[in-house]
Amino acid sequence: MSLKVYNSLTRQKEVFTPIIEGHVGMYVCGPTVSGESHLGHARPFITFDVVYRYLMHLGYKVRYVRNITDAGHFEEEGREAEDKISKKAAVERLEPMELVQKYTNLYHWAMAQFNNLPPSIEPTATGHIVEQIEMIKKIIEDGYAYEANGSVYFDVEKYHRDYSAKGMPYGMLSGRNLDEQLDTTRELDNQEEKRNKSDFALWKNAPPEHIMRWASPWGEGFPGWHIECSAMSTKYLGEEFDIHGGGMDLQFPHHECEIAQSTVCNHKTPARYWLHNNMITINGKKMGKSYNNVIKLSELFAGTHPILEQPYHPMTIRFFILQSHYRSTLDFSNEALQSAEKGMKRLWEAYENLQKLSTDNASAADTALDQKVQQLLAELYEFMNDDLNTAKVLANLFELAPIINSIRHGQTAANAVAGSTIAKMQQYFHLFLEEIFGLKAEQANDDNKLGGVLQLLIDIRKDAKSRKDYVTSDKIRNELATLGIQLKDEKDGSVSWSINN
Numbered sequence: 388m389s390l391k392v393y394n395s396l397t398r399q400k401e402v403f404t405p406i407i408e409g410h411v412g413m414y415v416c417g418p419t420v421s422g423e424s425h426l427g428h429a430r431p432f433i434t435f436d437v438v439y440r441y442l443m444h445l446g447y448k449v450r451y452v453r454n455i456t457d458a459g460h461f462e463e464e465g466r467e468a469e470d471k472i473s474k475k476a477a478v479e480r481l482e483p484m485e486l487v488q489k490y491t492n493l494y495h496w497a498m499a500q501f502n503n504l505p506p507s508i509e510p511t512a513t514g515h516i517v518e519q520i521e522m523i524k525k526i527i528e529d530g531y532a533y534e535a536n537g538s539v540y541f542d543v544e545k546y547h548r549d550y551s552a553k554g555m556p557y558g559m560l561s562g563r564n565l566d567e568q569l570d571t572t573r574e575l576d577n578q579e580e581k582r583n584k585s586d587f588a589l590w591k592n593a594p595p596e597h598i599m600r601w602a603s604p605w606g607e608g609f610p611g612w613h614i615e616c617s618a619m620s621t622k623y624l625g626e627e628f629d630i631h632g633g634g635m636d637l638q639f640p641h642h643e644c645e646i647a648q649s650t651v652c653n654h655k656t657p658a659r660y661w662l663h664n665n666m667i668t669i670n671g672k673k674m675g676k677s678y679n680n681v682i683k684l685s686e687l688f689a690g691t692h693p694i695l696e697q698p699y700h701p702m703t704i705r706f707f708i709l710q711s712h713y714r715s716t717l718d719f720s721n722e723a724l725q726s727a728e729k730g731m732k733r734l735w736e737a738y739e740n741l742q743k744l745s746t747d748n749a750s751a752a753d754t755a756l757d758q759k760v761q762q763l764l765a766e767l768y769e770f771m772n773d774d775l776n777t778a779k780v781l782a783n784l785f786e787l788a789p790i791i792n793s794i795r796h797g798q799t800a801a802n803a804v805a806g807s808t809i810a811k812m813q814q815y816f817h818l819f820l821e822e823i824f825g826l827k828a829e830q831a832n833d834d835n836k837l838g839g840v841l842q843l844l845i846d847i848r849k850d851a852k853s854r855k856d857y858v859t860s861d862k863i864r865n866e867l868a869t870l871g872i873q874l875k876d877e878k879d880g881s882v883s884w885s886i887n888n
Contacts, residue, residue, distance in 0.1 A: 388772045390445065392630075393714060395638065395661040396560055400774055403660065405629050411447045412628035413439065414620040414658070416637055417509070419456040420490040421475045423885060424497050426682045426719065427667050427674050431634045433705055433825075434664045434713045436503040438632065440823050441771060452623045453506040454616060455494075457487040458513050458599055458609055483599050484513075493885065497684040500701040502825045510619045512610065516601045518618040519610045522652055523589045523603075531651045535580040537592030537606040543585040546647050557585075557647055560661060561639035587644055589614050613644035620657060621649065631658035635665050664713045669694070670720050685885050689841055693881050696721040698839065699728070700829045706731040709777040709824055730785070735828055737788035738816050740795040746806035746813075753803040756790070760808050763787055764815050771823070780819055787812065841867075845874070845882045 390403040405411050415435045418424055435453075442449050475486055498505075512519075523539055526532040532541050547557040547565050557565055565585065588611040593600040600607045620628065626649075633642065642661065649657035666673075669680040682692045690698030707727035711717045751757035763783045770779035791812070793799040820826050844863055851859040864874050867884075875883045 388769060390441075390772045391774055392660055392662060393774050394659075395663050396656070396658075398562075401660070403629075405447065406627060406659065409446070409448060411442050411449045411630065412624035413442075413449060413451050413630040413632065414616070414624055414628060415451070415453045415506075415631075416616060416633040416641065417453040417455050418494050420487050420494060423490060423683045423685065424494045425674070425684060426669070426687060427634075428494075428497075429501065429684065429687075429704055430667055430708055430713075430717065431632070431664050432498060432503055433501055433708050435632045435662075436501070436825060437709065437777060437823065438630070438662070438775060439504060439506075440825060441775065444818075444823055450508065450624065451506040452508045452510065452620065454619050455491060455509060455511045456612070456615065457484075457491070457511050458516075458615070487513075493685070496886065497701075500684070500688060501705055502701070502827055504825070508623050510623065512615040512619075513599075515615065515618050515622065516610065518622055519614045520590075520601075520603050522614060522618050522621070522648065523610075525652050526589065526648060529651055531647075532589055533582065534605050537608060538580060538588060539590040539605055540581050540586040541589055541644070541647065542582060543587065543647070544583050546651065550647075550650065555646075555650055555656060558643065560643050560646055563639055563643070587611065587613060587640065589648070613641055614648060616641070617645050617648040617652070617657070620645075621653065626653035626657070627655050628658055630660045630662060632662045633664075635663045638663055662713075665716050668716065668718045671718060683883060683885070686883055689884065690839075691842060691845070691881075691883060694721075697725075699724050702827055702829050703728045703731060705824075706781075706826060709826075710781055712774075712776055712778050714774070715778075731826070731829070734781075734784060734788055734820075737784075737791045738820060741791045741809075741813055741816055744791070744794060744809050744813075745801065746810040748802035748806045751803065751805040751808065752800050756799075757804050757808050760787065760790060760804055760812065764808075764811055767815060767819055777824065780824075784816065784819065787816075841872070841884055845884075848874075849882070 391400045392403050393399070394401050413435070415431070418428055432453075435451075439449060439451050479486060481489070523532065526541065527534070527539065530542075531546050532539050543557055543565070550556060590603060590605055590610055591608050592606055593608045597609070599609055601609060620631070631642065631645075646656055649655075668674070669678075669682070672678050672680060674681050680694060682695070686692040687695070687699055687704065688701060690696070703724060707719075707724055708717065710727060710730070763786055766783055767780050770776040770783070773779075790799070790804070794801060794803060844867070848860050848863040851857075851863070867874055871886060873885050875885070
């Protein structure tokens with residue numbers, strides 16, 4: 388059975404056929420390192436880690452490129468340029484690249500906790516300014532961008548008009564109608580520089596106070612958000628590559644703009660298959676500062692965010708994410724996470740029991756049971772090949788768990804299932820749980836223990852402050868700082884912590 392994936396570009400499942408037989412080029416949009424990674428970052432990076440692992444398991448040689456945005460960018464196109472990195476650096480009294488390094492280290496730490504494999508290449512926006520400038524020059528030469536007051540904008544209407552006739556209109560990925568976009572575009576600063584409201588910045592003129600700036604043919608400035616991914620994917624994967632991944636929130640405008648830029652430069656749509664994971668909600672609400680539910684990954688692992696009832700092990704989070712199909716919505720709650728924690732423990736116990744079963748018996752005493760096990764195992768590949776349905780794979784493994792436990796504890800005859808079937812179960816449980824899904828036993832739960840100790844110290848410090856015992860309060864904070872653990876008093880009265888790597 389061939390691997391099928393849902394292609395957001397065509398809005399249907401398609402058989403995956405790489406451009407070069409046996410090789411896969413995959414680009415996934417990485418983090419903006421202006422702050423610590425949060426729960427919303429967990430889903431795409433775990434999702435595409437599993438995609439990466441499965442493609443390699445199928446025998447493909449995969450070049451996985453995931454970028455680091457370290458130059459500040461526009462939150463969403465049309466909004467006035469805001470250099471988030473420079474702004475945050477000023478708040479934390481750090482050099483911009485010092486702040487970038489701090490949060491890149493924290494991001495890598497979190498990815499390691501999730502047991503994510505590192506990508507093949509992890510390019511940075513600041514390391515590819517030359518490539519971005521060259522791409523912008525080419526777009527201008529082809530007549531699809533223009534300079535205004537030291538900034539450069541992509542001419543969306545001209546692109547849409549010319550490329551609609553070629554079957555590649557602006558909006559082809561997101562399905563958005565350009566006229567509707569123009570009607571709903573808000574009035575924003577610096578709109579007078581643009582020929583049309585829908586045009587987006589390729590290069591932005593740097594005002595005097597802007598710290599991160601580079602020389603360009605249009606004056607000193609910095610690149611827009613979208614151009615970095617086009618430049619880096621082209622450099623490392625070529626003009627056309629196999630898979631472009633990311634969260635559904637990036638479909639528009641980010642990926643839509645990538646398609647337009649790359650198509651002008653390379654005369655073809657950059658990626659054949661566009662894969663998007665769905666969004667995360669928390670207790671039924673979108674993540675947002677106004678809801679006070681943006682949970683940093685360090686808070687998640689330590690249980691220090693106000694809405695968390697306990698710490699959650701990174702493997703619990705990974706397991707919970709894989710229990711849902713990547714294109715379905717996913718709602719985080721304490722109840723759901725605690726259920727996932729119990730579920731993973733139950734499944735892992737069955738896995739450990741399975742490893743202790745004998746494979747000596749040549750034939751099955753219970754043919755019907757043996758055939759049932761064989762069928763459940765055969766379906767694992769069917770589910771993964773049907774748009775990477777990890778949820779159904781786990782459901783089958785859960786169905787096998789009571790059979791394993793029953794044989795292990797003597798409630799079912801030891802030879803009820805053939806030894807060859809037992810051996811296959813052992814192979815498949817290891818393959819899917821550890822190799823493809825990247826799960827590990829939770830036995831060494833050091834993060835939860837650390838989180839518990841820190842929460843105790845935070846509570847003692849809070850009590851000391853309430854008694855105006857500032858000597859004790861400051862001593863706890865300062866001693867932790869010398870150990871590389873930073874406490875931060877939030878505006879809402881809560882206390883967050885982070886590890887300075």
